[in-house]
Amino acid sequence: xxxxxxxxxxxxxxxxxxxxxxxxxxxxxxxxxxxxxxxxxxxxxxxxxxxxxxxxxxxxxxxxxxxxxxxxxxxxxxxxxxxxxxxxxxxxxxxxxxxxxxxxxxxxxxxxxxxxxxxxxxxxxxxxxxxxxxxxxxxxxxxxxxxxxxxxxxxxxxxxxxxxxxxxxxxxxxxxxxxxxxxxxxxxxxxxxxxxxxxxxxxxxxxxxxxxxxxxxxxxxxxxxxxxxxxxxxxxx
Amino acid sequence: xxxxxxxxxxxxxxxxxxxxxxxxxxxxxxxxxxxxxxxxxxxxxxxxxxxxxxxxxxxxxxxxxxxxxxxxxxxxxxxxxxxxxxxxxxxxxxxxxxxxxxxxxxxxxxxxxxxxxxxxxxxxxxxxxxxxxxxxxxxxxxxxxxxxxxxxxxxxxxxxxxxxxxxxxxxxxxxxxxxxxxxxxxxxxxxxxxxxxxxxxxxxxxxxxxxxxxxxxxxxxxxxxxxxxxxxxxxxxxxxxxxxxxxxxxxxxxxxxxxxxxxxxxxxxxxxxxxxxxxxxxxxxxxxxxxxxxxxxxxxxxxxxxxxxxxxxxxxxxxxxxxxxxxxxxxxxxxxxxxxxxxxxxxxxxxxxxxxxxxxxxxxxxxxxxxxxxxxxxxxxxxxxxxxxxxxxxxxxxxxxxxxxxxxxxxxxxxxxxxxxxxxxxxxxxxxxxxxxxxxxxxxxxxxxxxxxxxxxxxxxxxxxxxxxxxxxxxxxxxxxxxxxxxxxxxxxxxxx
Numbered sequence: 001x002x003x004x005x006x007x008x009x010x011x012x013x014x015x016x017x018x019x020x021x022x023x024x025x026x027x028x029x030x031x032x033x034x035x036x037x038x039x040x041x042x043x044x045x046x047x048x049x050x051x052x053x054x055x056x057x058x059x060x061x062x063x064x065x066x067x068x069x070x071x072x073x074x075x076x077x078x079x080x081x082x083x084x085x086x087x088x089x090x091x092x093x094x095x096x097x098x099x100x101x102x103x104x105x106x107x108x109x110x111x112x113x114x115x116x117x118x119x120x121x122x123x124x125x126x127x128x129x130x131x132x133x134x135x136x137x138x139x140x141x142x143x144x145x146x147x148x149x150x151x152x153x154x155x156x157x158x159x160x161x162x163x164x165x166x167x168x169x170x171x172x173x174x175x176x177x178x179x180x181x182x183x184x185x186x187x188x189x190x191x192x193x194x195x196x197x198x199x200x201x202x203x204x205x206x207x208x209x210x211x212x213x214x215x216x217x218x219x220x221x222x223x224x225x226x227x228x229x230x231x232x233x234x235x236x237x
Numbered sequence: 238x239x240x241x242x243x244x245x246x247x248x249x250x251x252x253x254x255x256x257x258x259x260x261x262x263x264x265x266x267x268x269x270x271x272x273x274x275x276x277x278x279x280x281x282x283x284x285x286x287x288x289x290x291x292x293x294x295x296x297x298x299x300x301x302x303x304x305x306x307x308x309x310x311x312x313x314x315x316x317x318x319x320x321x322x323x324x325x326x327x328x329x330x331x332x333x334x335x336x337x338x339x340x341x342x343x344x345x346x347x348x349x350x351x352x353x354x355x356x357x358x359x360x361x362x363x364x365x366x367x368x369x370x371x372x373x374x375x376x377x378x379x380x381x382x383x384x385x386x387x388x389x390x391x392x393x394x395x396x397x398x399x400x401x402x403x404x405x406x407x408x409x410x411x412x413x414x415x416x417x418x419x420x421x422x423x424x425x426x427x428x429x430x431x432x433x434x435x436x437x438x439x440x441x442x443x444x445x446x447x448x449x450x451x452x453x454x455x456x457x458x459x460x461x462x463x464x465x466x467x468x469x470x471x472x473x474x475x476x477x478x479x480x481x482x483x484x485x486x487x488x489x490x491x492x493x494x495x496x497x498x499x500x501x502x503x504x505x506x507x508x509x510x511x512x513x514x515x516x517x518x519x520x521x522x523x524x525x526x527x528x529x530x531x532x533x534x535x536x537x538x539x540x541x542x543x544x545x546x547x548x549x550x551x552x553x554x555x556x557x558x559x560x561x562x563x564x565x566x567x568x569x570x571x572x573x574x575x576x577x578x579x580x581x582x583x584x585x586x587x588x589x590x591x592x593x594x595x596x597x598x599x600x601x602x603x604x605x606x607x608x609x610x611x612x613x614x615x616x617x618x619x620x621x622x623x624x625x626x627x628x629x630x631x632x633x634x635x636x637x638x639x640x641x642x643x644x645x646x647x648x649x650x651x652x653x654x655x656x657x658x659x660x661x662x663x664x665x666x667x668x669x670x671x672x673x674x675x676x677x678x679x680x681x682x683x684x685x686x687x688x689x690x691x692x693x694x695x696x697x698x699x700x701x702x703x704x705x706x707x708x709x710x711x712x713x714x715x716x717x718x719x720x721x722x723x724x725x726x727x728x729x730x731x732x733x734x
Contacts, residue, residue, distance in 0.1 A: 069645050069728050101647070106733040109642035111359040118353065125350040126648035156360070171646075 019081075020045040020178055020210035021066060026075035028061055028234075035061045037234040038075070046208040047226040048200060052218045058234040059214045060106065060182055066212060067103050067180050079178065102171030104181035108163035110170075112156030116145070119155050120170045129174055139169040142199045144192075160187035165196070172203065181213040190220055197224040313608035316615060317397045321697045324704030328669060331662045331707055338659060347652055355660035359636045383664035385628065386709050389621025390672025393614040394694055394702035395679040400610030402680075402692035404602045407432060409691070410478055410540050411595055413532040417482070418458045420566030421591050424576050428587050430562065431597035432462065432478060432535070437559035438586055445579035446563050453575065455567040458483070461548045462561035465520040467505065467539060475509055475688050477519065478538040481548030489527045492544045498551035502527040506540040508689050519543075522551045534689030564591075614701060621668070621709025625661065629714040632657075633724050640721075641730035653725075654718045658711065665710035669703045676702055 021043040028036040035058045043049045053059040064070040066077055071086040078084070079101070110119045121131040140146065143165040155163060164187050171179055179200075185193040201224040203209055215221060218228050230237040342349040411432060424446060426436035438446075443459045450457035461481035468474050484491045490502045501524045505511050511526045518524065519541065533540020549558035565572045572588045580586055589597075633640070640653060676699070680692035717724055 064728070064731070067645065069731055071728075103646050105642060105645075105731050107638075109638055109731070111639050113358050113360055122350050122353055123643070123646060123648070125346040126354075126643060126652055127646075128347050130346050 018045055019043065020047075020079065021212060022078040022081075023062070023066065024076050024078070026062065026065055026072045026077065028058075028065060028070065028072050034234050036065075036072070036231075039231070039234075039236055040075075041229060041236065043210065043212055044226070045210050046204060048197075048204055048211040048213065048224060049227045049229065050218045050221060050225045051212065051214045051229050051231060052216070053231040055216075057231045059231045062231065063180060063182050063212065063214045067101075100174075100177045102174060102176035102179040104167055104171045104179070104184050106182045106186065108155075108160075108167040110155040110163055110166060113154055115153060116140075116151045116155055116158065116166050119166060120173050123170050124174055127174070131173065135175070136169065136173050139172050140166075142202070143169060143196065145169070161189070161192055164188060168196070172209075175207065175209075177209060179209055179211045179213075181211065183214050183216060186216065193220050194224075197221040200224065310604070310608050313611045313615075314603055316611040317400060317607070317697070317701055320393070320397075320614065320618075320704040321700040324700035324702065324707070327707040328666075328700070328703035331665055331711075335659065335662055335666065350648075350652060351656040351659050354656040355663060358632070359639045383625065383628070383668040383710060384671075385624035386621045386664060386668035386706055387672035387675065389617045389624065389709050390668050390702040390706045391676045391679065392617035392620070393705035394673060394676035394698040396610045396613035396617060397701045398676070398680055398692045398694050398698045399683060400607045400614075401698070402690060403606040403610065404599055406689075406691060407535040407598045407602055408595055410533045410535050410538075411591075411598060413530070413540070414460075414480060415564070415591050415594075418460065418564040419456060420458070420564045422565045422567060422569050422572040423562050423589050423591060423594055424565065424572060424586055425562045425589055425594070426585050426587075428589055428593070429597055430589060430594060431601055433464075433598070433601055435464070436561060438561070438563065439559050439582075439584055440557050442580060442582070442584050442586060443560045443563055445581070446565075446575060449575045449579050450565055450567075453567075453571065455565055455571065455575065457563050457565050457575075459545070459560040459563045461545055461553070461558070463520070463548060463552055464538070465541075465552065467509070467511075467541065468518040469511065470516060475539045476537050477541045478533070478535060479519070479541040479543065479548065479552065480533075481543050481545035481552075483546075484544045488544075490542065490544050490547075492547040494546060494550045498522050498547070500525050501543060501547045501551055504528040504530045504542040506534040506689065507531050508534040508691075509539040520552050534691075537687055537689060539689055614705070618705040618708055621705050622713045625664065625710045625713030626716060627713075629657070629661070629717045633717055633721075637725045637730045640725040641727045644722075644725060645727045645731050650721055654721055657714060657718055657721075661710045661714040665706045668710060669699075669706035672706060673699045673702050 019042050021041075023039055023041040023043075026036055026039045027034070039058075039062055051059045051062060061070060065072050066079070068084050068086070076083055111122075114122065117136070120136050121133075124131045140151065145151070145162060145165055150158065150162075155166060158166065164184060168181070168184055171181070185196050188196060197220075200211055200213075204211055213225075218225070222228075338348055338352050342352045423430070424438065426438060427434075430436050438459075447457045447459065461479075463477075463479040463481075465477045465479050466474055467477050490504060492501055500516070501519070501522060503517075503519060503524045503526060505517075505526045507529045511517065513526060513528070515526045516523065517526055524543075530540055530542050533542065543552075545560075549555060565575065567575075569588050569590060576586055576588055643653060644650060673694075677694050680694060683692050684690050
């Protein structure tokens with residue numbers, strides 16, 4: 001019998017579908033301008049899916065709808081067979097999945113005054129999760145943040161690329177089943193981008209995590225992703 | 238591809254022309270509005286300057302004719318005691334709340350988050366090294382000293398200490414006087430008698446009272462009171478509260494009128510700091526400060542003690558000068574009986590107790606000054622409230638992206654609110670400690686400015702400061718926190734700026 005890889009409390013949402021995310025006919029407009037025109041897309045579990053497109057194509061809008069941050073005008077998004085309730089007073093995924101979804105933004109959004117370690121552990125604690133330091137350190141080392149001195153420094157003293165990596169570790173530290181990333185390597189050079197995605201690939205292969213990432217240029221990461229979807233003018237190509 | 242020339246893309250020229258015309262029109266409208274405002278301000282400035290120049294403005298007081306409201310006075314009279322009671326409860330409660338959070342933070346992840354986030358600002362304008370003191374503060378308690386709130390605390394404690402001194406300070410000479418004369422009952426001109434109110438009993442009535450009291454075995458001591466002035470050799474003057482007592486021949490201030498009103502011996506309250514044997518002038522009469530008394534001074538009034546005889550002969554310039562009151566060491570009932578038997582001419586006179594005399598004094602000063610000083614304490618609280626509210630709003634603006642990211646990542650808004658409330662609670666404790674400590678030295682300033690003024694900071698004043706700190710810091714952040722979801726707007730603040 002196949003073992004259910006999800007945590008106990010999360011299993012109630014899972015009815016043995018192979019889909020991590022199901023997007024059905026999602027529309028979104030801003031001030032009369034259509035950003036998304038009926039997007040439908042399924043994302044398999046334990047895969048890396050890259051959403052690409054030009055600036056203003058609607059790729060980030062789609063990801064933010066999956067993240068539960070933006071509310072679609074029409075259509076629905078299902079995560080692990082559970083519809084996101086955008087009408088809930090607390091828009092977002094927290095009521096639905098809490099620590100089982102990791103979120104990354106276009107900028108690191110770290111607490112610049114707090115240390116690197118605090119940025120990671122306090123996020124977990126705020127959600128009521130006790131941090132596992134070996135896991136956190138392992139992730140930091142995997143992303144090349146292996147300078148112990150830097151871990152105690154204020155996050156604001158790190159370079160932009162390092163801060164993005166810390167934000168990635170922060171999103172991964174709770175061992176999420178789904179990771180939703182918005183241009184995670186925008187501040188990282190091409191070599192660094194490859195290294196980041198190689199690490200993400202390893203994580204997916206070893207833990208079964210599903211990753212959906214928005215990228216500007218997917219050429220660099222072709223070797224590490226399972227699927228690429230392109231959005232142009234709010235429509236899937 | 239559009240053909241480009243000097244005029245831009247040909248295809249869009251009509252649209253661009255229309256857009257350009259529209260923008261120009263809007264800018265002309267905006268310029269006209271700005272011109273109108275500028276003209277209005279120039280007219281206003283001319284009017285104000287003209288008013289000041291002609292002197293009209295110096296007589297212009299908008300609020301002078303506001304009516305007196307006795308209910309408001311009564312409320313303001315008691316405000317300091319309400320605040321003190323609140324502070325006595327709020328400060329230990331807040332401290333206990335912070336302590337409990339720290340104790341249970343080791344066992345509960347969310348409490349750990351709340352404690353750590355509330356001890357440090359999320360973002361700072363720079364990554365400069367933090368000072369040693371700030372590091373200690375962050376490790377032990379809170380990340381900053383809420384200076385504006387501390388100023389509010391200081392002002393509140395100081396205002397109340399001044400109010401208390403103004404109200405209760407005049408008790409000092411009364412208590413000192415009453416300690417000198419045995420007995421709890423007074424015969425005075427009116428039931429409202431108190432040192433700031435003149436009153437007199439004729440020498441014949443006082444003589445009869447003394448005779449009748451003696452026949453009943455009651456001790457009766459008459460004394461004279463005068464509100465006057467000391468002038469030092471250098472021209473410096475003090476207002477005085479002068480008391481004249483009968484003095485035995487062995488006393489340093491014993492005096493016989495045969496010597497004339499020259500170099501009369503007096504005792505002056507120590508707070509005037511007049512060196513012993515200094516030549517001074519009391520109400521125009523030359524005197525020598527032969528000794529000191531203590532505790533006879535009140536606000537702006539230095540206590541002076543002299544012989545009853547010299548006060549009547551030299552200060553009041555009348556051998557039959559009246560006395561102010563007679564103190565009897567008997568019950569009010571027997572004193573009333575003595576007064577009734579003595580007052581054959583039906584002069585204005587009544588029996589009151591020493592405590593009534595004290596109450597009259599407190600009531601007089603309380604009604605005159607306390608509402609004003611308590612209003613200052615209230616304004617200090619409002620100041621702290623507004624300052625902390627503005628500080629919270631500023632912090633939300635500074636940290637809204639970080640807070641939005643937290644909220645989007647699954648950290649409950651309730652947890653974020655709790656951390657900001659705990660931050661405010663920590664601010665309130667720091668503000669109370671810092672502001673309270675500063676307030677301890679503030680009475681020296683007023684005490685040095687006003688002779689006989691002895692303002693001090695005690696537990697009541699500190700409790701009022703604590704109340705202002707708590708209300709200001711925690712109350713100030715409530716409003717922004719109630720609408721935290723709207724204030725941090727996750728959708729807006731997680732976009733790339």
